[in-house]
Amino acid sequence: MKKFFAAIVAVLVLTVSFASVLAASYVGNANSGKFHFADCSSVNKMNPANRVNFNTRDEAIAAGYVPCKRCNP
Numbered sequence: 001m002k003k004f005f006a007a008i009v010a011v012l013v014l015t016v017s018f019a020s021v022l023a024a025s026y027v028g029n030a031n032s033g034k035f036h037f038a039d040c041s042s043v044n045k046m047n048p049a050n051r052v053n054f055n056t057r058d059e060a061i062a063a064g065y066v067p068c069k070r071c072n073p
């Protein structure tokens with residue numbers, strides 16, 4: 001029975017962490033210091049290592065990121 005609960009907890013943790021990645025509306029580039037809408041073409045070209053997710057625009061600005069000139073978030 002303990003294994004059953006452990007499996008359920010593992011699935012829940014995975015679902016929540018996956019959902020939080022999908023829910024990110026803004027993506028910052030740690031290398032350029034700019035942030036984008038998650039669907040900006042620059043985000044796809046970005047090195048995943050430089051990717052910083054933000055849920056809100058204010059969060060990105062508070063972290064010192066400036067808006068991208070292409071997607072103008």
Ligand SMILES: [Zn+2]
Nearest residue numbers: 036040068071
């Ligand atoms: Zn952009």
